[in-house]
Amino acid sequence: xxxxxxxxxxxxxxxxxxxxxxVGLLIALCSSLLGVTLxxxxxxxxxxxxxxxxxxxxxxxxxxxxxxNNYIVIPMTVISxxxxxxxxxxxxxxxxxxxxxxxxxALAIGYLLMNKFPSSxxxxxxxxxxxxxxxxxxxxxxxxxILCVVMSVIVIAAFLLFYHKIxxxxxxxxxxxxxxxxxxxxxxxxxxxxxLIIVLAMNLVGSLLISALxxxxxxxxxxxxxxxxxxIICSAIVSVVCAGSGIFISILxxxxxxxTIVAADIAVFLIFCIISLFIRRKA
Amino acid sequence: xxxxxxxxxxxxxxxxxxxxxxxxxDSKQQALINEIVxxxxxxxxxxxxxxxxxxxxxxxxxxxxxxxxxxxxxxxxDVDIDLTxxxxxxxxxxxxxxxxxxxxxxxxTLKVNGFFDTGYDESLDTRYYFVVIPDxxxxxxxxxxxxxxxxxxxxxxxxxxxxxxxxxxxxxxxxLGNDYYYIKTDMLVET
Numbered sequence: 428x429x430x431x432x433x434x435x436x437x438x439x440x441x442x443x444x445x446x447x448x449x450v451g452l453l454i455a456l457c458s459s460l461l462g463v464t465l466x467x468x469x470x471x472x473x474x475x476x477x478x479x480x481x482x483x484x485x486x487x488x489x490x491x492x493x494x495x496n497n498y499i500v501i502p503m504t505v506i507s508x509x510x511x512x513x514x515x516x517x518x519x520x521x522x523x524x525x526x527x528x529x530x531x532x533a534l535a536i537g538y539l540l541m542n543k544f545p546s547s548x549x550x551x552x553x554x555x556x557x558x559x560x561x562x563x564x565x566x567x568x569x570x571x572x573i574l575c576v577v578m579s580v581i582v583i584a585a586f587l588l589f590y591h592k593i594x595x596x597x598x599x600x601x602x603x604x605x606x607x608x609x610x611x612x613x614x615x616x617x618x619x620x621x622x623l624i625i626v627l628a629m630n631l632v633g634s635l636l637i638s639a640l641x642x643x644x645x646x647x648x649x650x651x652x653x654x655x656x657x658x659i660i661c662s663a664i665v666s667v668v669c670a671g672s673g674i675f676i677s678i679l680x681x682x683x684x685x686x687t688i689v690a691a692d693i694a695v696f697l698i699f700c701i702i703s704l705f706i707r708r709k710a
Numbered sequence: 711x712x713x714x715x716x717x718x719x720x721x722x723x724x725x726x727x728x729x730x731x732x733x734x735x736d737s738k739q740q741a742l743i744n745e746i747v748x749x750x751x752x753x754x755x756x757x758x759x760x761x762x763x764x765x766x767x768x769x770x771x772x773x774x775x776x777x778x779x780x781x782x783x784x785x786x787x788d789v790d791i792d793l794t795x796x797x798x799x800x801x802x803x804x805x806x807x808x809x810x811x812x813x814x815x816x817x818x819t820l821k822v823n824g825f826f827d828t829g830y831d832e833s834l835d836t837r838y839y840f841v842v843i844p845d846x847x848x849x850x851x852x853x854x855x856x857x858x859x860x861x862x863x864x865x866x867x868x869x870x871x872x873x874x875x876x877x878x879x880x881x882x883x884x885x886l887g888n889d890y891y892y893i894k895t896d897m898l899v900e901t
Contacts, residue, residue, distance in 0.1 A: 443803055
C-alpha cells in the first residue's frame with residue numbers, strides 16, 4: 428500500500444497527470460449530464476456517429492497543419508450534430524440510417540486523408556491515439572486544459588439554464604410544441620452541447636469509446652432510480668467516480684486510460700443491475 | 711429554423727477562418743526520428759520478439775566499449791526521472807512531456823530504457839544517436855537523442871534495435887539556429 432502511495436506521489440508531481448485528472452473528471456461530468464437525455468430520446472448511438480465525424484475532421488485539420496485541431500473539429504462536429512439531431516426527423520434519410528451514413532463516411536474519409544496526407548511519420552500511432560485515446564489524456568497541454576474547463580463550464584451552465592426545457596423536450600416533444608415552446612431551439616441546444624462533449628471526450632477515451640462514456644452512467648442510474656433529476660445526479664456521480672478510478676488504475680497499472688475508464692463503467696453498470704434486482708424483489 | 715442553422719453555420723465558419731496556422735519548425739533531427747519510427751514499424755520490436763525466435767537467435771557479440779563499460783562499474787546515483795521504474799503509459803506520457811516541454815527538464819538527470827537507433831545527416835556530416843521508446847500498445851514510438859562522449863561509431867555503439875539503457879543529463883545544443891535537446895550520457899549499456 429505504501430508503495431502505491433509513493434508511486435501516486437511521484438506521478439502526481441508531474442503537471443500532466445493533474446491535467447489528465449481535471450479534464451477527465453470534467454468530461455465525465457458533462458457527458459453524464461447529457462447522456463440521460465440522449466438515451467431517453469433514443470439517440471444513444473449519436474455519440475459514436477459524431478465521434479467518427481470528429482475523427483474525419485481531425486484528419487482534415489492535420490492536412491492544414493493547424494496548431495489546434497479544435498478550430499476545425501468543433502465546427503464540423505457541431506454542424507453534423509445539428510444536421511443529425513435537428514433536421515434528421517424531417518429529412519429523406521433519417522434516424523439511424525443518417526447516423527450510420529455520416530459515421531462510416533467520416534471514418535473512411537478521415538482514414539483516407541490521414542494516409543494520403545500524413546501529419547507525422549507514424550500514421551498507425553495517430554490512428555490508434557485518435558480511435559482509442561491511447562495515452563492522449565496524459566499528453567494534454569495547459570491550453571487544452573483551459574479550453575476544456577471553459578467548454579465544460581458552458582455545457583454545465585447551458586444544461587442548468589435550460590434544465591426544465593430539456594426535461595420537457597426529452598419526454599414529450601409534441602406536448603412542448605403544443606404548449607407554445609419552441610422545441611426546435613432546445614433541440615439545437617442539445618445538438619451543440621452533444622457535439623462539444625464529443626470533441627472533449629475524444630481526448631479522454633478516443634472516438635470509438637465515447638458512446639460508452641455517454642450511455643453507461645445513464646443506464647446504470649436508470650437501473651436504480653426513477654425520476655429524471657435523481658437519474659441525472661446518480662449518472663453524474665457514477666461517471667465522475669468511474670473516470671477518476673479509471674485514471675488512477677491506468678496510471679498505476681499501465682493500462683490504456685480510455686478502455687480502463689469504460690471497463691470501470693461496465694463494472695458499475697453490472698453492480699447497479701444486481702442492485703435493481705434486489706430492489707425489485709423487495710418491492 | 712433554416713435561418714438559425716445558416717446563422718450558426720456562418721458563425722462557426724467565421725471561427726474556423728479566424729484560426730491561425732503554424733507549421734512546426736523544420737528539424738533535421740525530427741526527420742531522422744520520423745524515419746526511424748517508420749522503419750521501426752516494419753520490424754518486430756526487440757521487446758516483442760517471440761520466445762522461440764529469441765532462443766534461436768545466435769548470441770550477438772557485445773561491442774568492445776560496452777564490454778569495457780560492464781567491466782568498469784559505473785557510478786550509481788539517484789536520477790531525477792527514472793523512466794525504467796515507470797509503467798508503459800507513464801513512460802510514454804513523460805517522454806512526450808520531455809519532448810514538448812524540454813526547457814522544464816533541462817539539467818535534470820534521467821534514465822531511459824529503449825532500443826538503440828541512429829541516423830546520419832549527409833549535409834551536416836553528422837550522426838545522431840537515439841534511444842527509441844515504444845508505448846504500451848507499441849503503436850506510438852518516441853525517440854530521445856543522446857550523445858556519448860569518447861565513443862566512435864560503429865565500434866563503440868550497440869547494433870541498431872538493441873535494447874539499451876541510457877542515463878545522463880538533459881542538455882541542449884544549437885544547430886542551424888534551432889535549439890535541440892539531448893541526453894548527455896554518463897552511462898550507456900545493453901539490457
